[in-house]
Amino acid sequence: MRKILLIWPFLQVSWQKIGGMCMSDKLIKNAGGRWVPETINGEKVFPFMGVGRYKPSGNKMAPKISSCADFSSDGNKQVSDLKEALQKAGLKDGMTISTHHHFRNGDLVANRVFDVAKQMGAKNLRWFPSASFPCHAHLIPYLEDGTISHIEGSMNGPLGKFCSEGKMSKIAVLRSHGGRYQAVQDGDVKIDIAVIAASCADAFGNANGISGESNSGLLGFALADSQYADKVIVVTDTLVPFPCVPWQIQGNYVDYTVLVDKVGIPEKIVSGTTQVTKSPDRLLIAEMTAKFCEVTGIIHDGFSFQAGAGGTSLSIGIFFGDIIRRKGIKARFARGGSNQYLVNLLEEGLVEYILDGQTFDLEGVRSMRENPNHVWTSPFTSYNYHGKGNFAGMVDVVILGATEVDVNFNANVVTHSDGYLMHGIGGWQNCLFSKTVILPLPLFRDRIPVVVDEVTTLCGPGELIDVIVTERGIAINPLKTDLIEKAKGSGLPIKTIHQLKEEAEHICGKPERPAPKDKIVAAIKWVDGTVIDVVRQVADE
Structure with a gap:
């Protein structure tokens, strides 16, 4: 039986019936301030205890012996x-x-x-x-x-909608890529x-x-x-x-x-998002992100980076390439998801290695097949939190997306503000352990502010998120005093996260959020296997 080396002393228990059934009688307030179940689908789980606080002991699981x-x-x-x-x-x-x-x-x-x-x-x-x-x-x-x-596992589109409407007979569980490997390795x-x-x-x-x-x-x-x-x-x-x-x-x-x-x-x-953005606002966000990385010294000879495959992230990678050429330097490695733009940097000699975890287009497949510097990786090497280290902490800067971020820099990647579960976690949580984490986001989508008082679903704690870049300003986490100092005098529009929130609400107003039902339809696991939040059934329209 697995043991915990650190027992979290702040458990709070609430007895609650959900949807008329005891889906999980005990709800526990975790370190992120979210009420989560003590059991999921009849199995004992542990609440999120804070970053690096949950340390199980014991041996890895193993399959049956074959002959x-x-x-x-x-x-x-x-x-x-x-x-x-x-x-x-x-x-x-x-x-x-x-x-x-x-x-x-x-x-x-x-x-x-x-x-x-x-x-x-x-x-x-x-x-x-x-x-x-x-x-x-x-x-x-x-x-x-x-x-x-x-x-x-992650649920995009129709499956997410099906789950959000309470139609799945048991509670869904969402994990990061590294969290999935961890769950299998640990026997969860x-x-x-x-x-x-x-x-x-x-x-x-x-x-x-x-x-x-x-x-x-x-x-x-x-x-x-x-x-x-x-x-x-x-x-x-x-x-x-x-x-x-x-x-x-x-x-x-x-x-x-x-x-x-x-x-x-x-x-x-090739996902529908793996195309360079043509939006002027998104291009501005990409350019500001790249400039921020240059003026703060994040881009330097031998640096490493990871950018996603979304339109804004791809544009940031192109701007990175321009800066690398102008400075006459090289990146030591780039973490993939690989795509044609990252492959171009590799083949031009601006990046020495691609450490690839997922291929986003056929140019990535070709490069992986032909180029020995295009290296295969896996969730074990890249992301598994219950290993002897992983690649994430060696990356100088990672560029990630989010559906929402709140004034405490907490972020959400799985639900929209209406509560619908429409996206997976992917490697997002695992990448938060990189040296600098930047979220380039539009200030609002469909006239709904992206910067909010409190995220609908907590997927990543704010202490791990360093910078928010929007078309109307850049907010640096107050914990990152070094970045705040380096950004002074840069000419970039540095603002507080509260200023960005107020500006979004001035433009869009402050929409009322629909109150979800009591029934828990999904649980969000943190990288260590603890439960960081839950998703509840959406309200009837």
């Missing part, structure tokens, strides 16, 4: 189809099925897995994806009929069957995402699944003779291989 005596000596693990693979894996009611999201909105395998599960009559399955996308709206009927009980989630879609594999199970027809780039989000699941199925549309090289998934972890017509649509790994 070569149970596998063919010729290395052939291929079965006829996905149904046979699931039957041999022992699919039954109540199991946890995992998939990965490297194909993003072009994934074809997760939907097929649950089509087969439905045909087999399985019920009450927990789906544990590394992320979901609008293409997975196909699974809503299976959530309605009980084939799938709930999702533990036991995967019964992992299904890994790969663009290329051999019959033994060695697999990658950079060869074959349906390239997705990395398979790092499936690493924990391959290492810890009881049964592992690799599904591919390009089966090659042994060995499949390079292998991102090792066949020694794999039980069965399946050949199908197509595993994914590569063109759809």
Whole structure:
């Protein structure tokens, strides 16, 4: 049984019935000031205790011991189809099925897995994806009929709406990319069957995402699944003779291989947001962010950075490139999500290495395949909080998005101000441990202020967020006195976070927020596995 090295002394308990049922009788006020349940779906959880305060002890989990005596000596693990693979894996009611999201909105395998599960009559399955996308709206009927009980993973678009309206039979759980690896490693989630879609594999199970027809780039989000699941199925549309090289998934972890017509649509790994912004306001935000990084000395010879794949972040990366050229310096490495703009910096010699965790376009896939300085990483190396360090703290500056930020610099990335759960956490929480964290945000969206008194959903504590850049000014966290001093005399419009909030409300007014219902529909985990907040069912319109 896991032990906690530090017992948090400030638990407050409230007895509450939710929606007429004791979904979780005890609610505990955590260190972020949010009331969270003591149990989720019948399992004990721990409240967020503050950054770095929760330190479990004990050993990592492990899958069951396998024997070569149970596998063919010729290395052939291929079965006829996905149904046979699931039957041999022992699919039954109540199991946890995992998939990965490297194909993003072009994934074809997760939907097929649950089509087969439905045909087999399985019920009450927990789906544990590394992320979901609008293409997975196909699974809503299976959530309605009980084939799938709930999702533990990000929910974008239709699935988020379904959950927010209280239609999921159990409480959803959202984790960061690193938090997902942590949950599997620590035994918070036991995967019964992992299904890994790969663009290329051999019959033994060695697999990658950079060869074959349906390239997705990395398979790092499936690493924990391959290492810890009881049964592992690799599904591919390009089966090659042994060995499949390079292998991102090792066949020694794999039980069965399946050949199908197509595993994914590569063109759809390109998100609708992975385009450089053309908005004058967003371009101004990008330019101000880059200038801030230059005048404060964040951009220097050998610095490192991570920028997301949103339109504003991509523009910031382009401005970074301009500054690097002008100064005649190089960045030591850039953390990816890779895309064509980051690849251009690598190939021009302005960045020495890309340390890539996810591929956002086909140029990223090409570079990963061809360039030895385009390095594969995984949530274990990059983000896992229960490891012996990770890459996040070595990054000089990270550029992140958010749906809301409040006057205490707390930020929200999963819900909108109307309470709807529409986005995943991704690596966002993990990146907060970088040396400087900057959120470039519009001051308002659709005439709704982004800077608020208190965020709707707490995803990241304000002590880890350093700078907010808007088109109308830049707010620096008062804790970052060094940045405040360096920004003096820069000519940049430095303001307080309260000034930005007041300016937004002067323009837009202060909209009333709809009061959510009592029923908890989702829990937000912090990077260490504790519960930082919950999402409640949205109010009826």
